[in-house]
Amino acid sequence: MSHTRPTGLLSGMDEVARLTRAGRLSEATSLVQRLLRGEGAAATAPPPDPTILEGEFERLDAAPRPEARRGAPDSDAPGRGRPAGKGAGSRFGTAARTGLGETLRGLAARLRPAGLPGGGPGAPRPAAEPLPDGASFVTESFSGTAGTRAYKLYVPANRGDGPRPLVVMLHGCTQSPDDFAAGTRMNAFAERHGVFVAYPEQPASANAQRCWNWFKPEDQRRGQGEPDLLAGITRRILRDHPVDPSRVYIAGLSAGGAAAAIMGEAYPDLYAAVGVHSGLPAGAAHDLPSALAAMRQGGRGEAGKAGAGHPVPTIVFHGDRDTVVHPQNGDRVAARATAAAAGLVPEVRHGEAAGRRSFSRTLHTDPSGRTLCEQWAIYGAGHAWAGGSPSGSYTDPQGPDATAEMMRFFLEHRLRSASA
Template identity: 55%
Template sequence: MREAAQQILGKGMHLHRPAAQPTMRDINPPPPNAAPSTPEQEAAHARAQAPNPATHPAEFAQDMLNRMGIKLDLQANLDRAIDLGSLHHAPASEPLPEGAQFIRGSYSNHAGMRNYKLYIPSSYHGQAMPLLVMLHGCTQNPDDFAAGTQMNQVAEEMGCFVVYPEQPANANHSKCWNWFNAIDQQRGQGEPSIIAGIAQQIIETYPVNERQVYVAGLSAGGAMAVIVGTLYPELFAAVGVHSGLPFASAQDLPSALTAMKRGVNKAAKAGNGSQPIIVFHGDSDTTVNPRNGEQVMAQRLHHHRGARPSVQSGAVPNGYSYTQTTHTTADGTPLGEHWVVHGAGHAWSGGSSSGSYTDAKGPDASREMLRFFRTVS
């Protein structure tokens, strides 16, 4: 709704007015509070009473709507949209390192079209690099997710491409990836095919190291990362999940809400998805039950019954404590890591307040994910 108002105020609307006519002036102007008596005075009075677009943009927009005969309470609708969280303000863009780029792109196939943003680190000079696909959570966008996770900064240090597909409001009102739809849990269909297609497009455009392509996400994006990794194991070498859910944990919106609140009664087998996985979840998450993190790990380890767990604890200075469980094969090959952040809610651990849904008091999930990915490929 704010965007609609801005269009009315700015370039989105061009009012064509007739050429200005000479103004007739009364040599004996009426008293200040006198009612206008001539057409010219009435027009001048109306202009004087109209809200100033520079100082009262909302009132000016409402006045314009009223003059056009559009019956819409702009402020009421704007307040409602804000309350619903459907309006999101992108954070101020942080300056990029010299030589780095954060560019826009798009991809389309039979399932639809999605825009994305691609981070190219300053160290890129034509050499092969890993690629990480980052899937944002509900109400977020690529700029917000990049700012909050600080993944571009970590990728700058480690030399990695990062692509952020964008879920638009016309695909889901809250910009959530539709992880709970049956069509979006199938290879070659729906959103998984688009996300995989974006990764493939980057691979075809840049010299990506195809053995080092990863997918990660937060919340709905975390659930979709599990789905995409499961459906395209030949494309993605490892998966990162933050506050997400197991593969095929819901078939519709009611079952999705149940899974988020309680976990899944019986998680489906994760198909061919046997790649290494790293999972972060706050044990005080009231949006997605922490049981889901346990089930994501159990689902993936189903393919590796001989996995050996190793548990260690730690704490962030002036922050949360955490428990890290590492699963390996008998020969020490890493299969997965499960980080439980004690006291953390539904937020990206170790993130920056410049983005939404972050909590700086936890261990740095972005850095740990990229570290884990490098160890498994």
């Protein structure tokens, strides 16, 4: 899948920057929407398309969290080289307009081929690791009442005896299954443990930036929209391959992380554990404006909606200098994952591997010793998969190894009563 930026888009973004500098923010916003639909700068603006450009927006608060000072300086740290967005909590008035202008300026810069710090999709990358003999990584397709989605399935050579676990991986905006697999190195860990891995693909026809539509009400509920498609893919693999229904997991990055959080709550009878990396809590938004607010300020999620029957074990990773999805979202994912459980005892551990970023790791454990939630706050890290490979986009090789830790956490959990 090509990520080359067309010349028309680049010239159009120059016009966005000009309109923004002139204070004509509504025209600049309208032009951004037209360009991302593939229309020319002079096209008549149709009604706004409620899609989110996750991975392209700046966080507006300038002050890093106090613990950020423990990490190494990061080029995407908030407040470097630009003023804070005053009144970021408001969507109206002069302060909100200032924030919009800064967002549009950042968007114009980030849509250029140079890419983002951490290696955007257009950045040159080393080749991914080859498949081991006997393994396969093939494209499949699933169709349901909500539409059709392609997905890639990794079948390990090391399958051992009996049914194997399955991990469903949801990519971030602008990414593809191959890109996400290369960056996370999940297939290599799956081979080590004899695990199947599925990578559903969000097409541009469903979202201009290939984001999972975590902010749309119709894509947040069991039996509807994208959740129905993702559950359908999972059930298809359970039907066609020797997968253990008590060891099925789902994880994602950014928009994929937000979608994984939704899936855990919508299908607690299907997924034994959830991984949310740089994502948002379920119910964080209900449309484009609330999605942008949640990304900038932290999404609270709807009260009283967590878990249909029992909480799903969740592991959370978030960089404390994430300028795309506010770090408070990681806190709120963890809070939501533990809200319905009684008697949890939190324990905070600090660590720093040689040559890597430092982190805090908070374990929420129930009286039986089962860890219901594990939250990693990574100091100095931006919006990227921790410990990932430069073979994929949006990775941070300096971080703790999120893939290894996620796989460990997953394999510690089983559904107490599995039902496909």
